[in-house]
């Protein structure tokens with residue numbers, strides 16, 4: 001099976017299994033797990049923040065961030081296609097009583113003028129804006145890498161109105177790799193950032209939430225409130241530390257995505273969005289088939305991809321996919337659609 005559904009399907013390698021087996025552990029709720037403490041310190045250092053917090057999932061990290069930055073009843077400004085809006089079960093409303101003001105944006109990042117007009121001051125009728133949420137890379141737009149200037153401009157527009165900014169950087173290291181900029185250039189303009197360890201980096205479990213010391217203190221309490229206080233979490237933080245070493249591999253994933261896209265472009269009826277990172281979106285309407293039918297015939301030939309809208313399917317490259325896998329996948333996909 002060639003599994004191109006997501007970069008979350010990677011399985012831990014020998015080094016990660018060894019790290020799990022040998023990790024020094026303690027009770028992390030008491031702050032006594034040395035492996036978790038090392039992971040949090042190392043990620044804060046990488047991201048250029050004062051502190052960081054290990055959380056079970058990216059979704060929890062985003063939801064904690066929203067809770068910490070806001071007060072119940074406020075608005076969150078976000079791109080309409082962003083993960084917090086589309087794929088987190090309305091958690092902003094469910095967990096924190098927030099209303100989302102969705103923006104239609106270019107490349108998934110609001111322009112400063114859009115941010116300025118979207119922000120509302122609190123008065124007798126309006127709840128006030130509590131947070132701007134940005135995303136990089138932008139998943140639903142096909143893994144677009146948003147350049148630091150755009151992040152900075154949007155964040156500045158929010159800060160000018162005293163609104164804090166959270167960056168959903170599930171694939172932040174993919175963005176930094178594609179743009180060839182230090183990851184700190186992408187994090188510097190924002191107040192908090194989430195990055196996943198369990199996607200392209202390949203850790204079995206976990207994401208990081210990073211920000212100021214006081215933000216992370218509050219986030220630690222909120223993680224407990226949300227049921228995310230873990231005990232001997234060094235068992236999973238050990239492999240996560242190994243995963244941090246995999247940043248250079250992301251470049252290979254991006255090359256493989258480009259190779260995949262070039263090949264898919266030759267398939268009759270496929271319209272391919274040129275990839276910027278490790279995600280390839282394909283509009284399959286030209287085949288006369290709907291995504292489920294295309295995916296079923298791919299599955300018959302042992303290739304997996306993901307439905308991604310009424311006419312679109314998504315392929316995602318990752319560290320368990322080699323160049324040869326891409327070549328084999330392309331042969332099978334051509335045969336499947338022919």
Ligand SMILES: *Cc1c(COP(=O)(O)O)cnc(C)c1O
Nearest residue numbers: 057058059060083135139168170
């Ligand atoms: C995957 C993803 C998340 C959520 O991460 P989980 O660990 O799956 O909860 C959040 N934001 C973006 C952009 C993602 O791609």
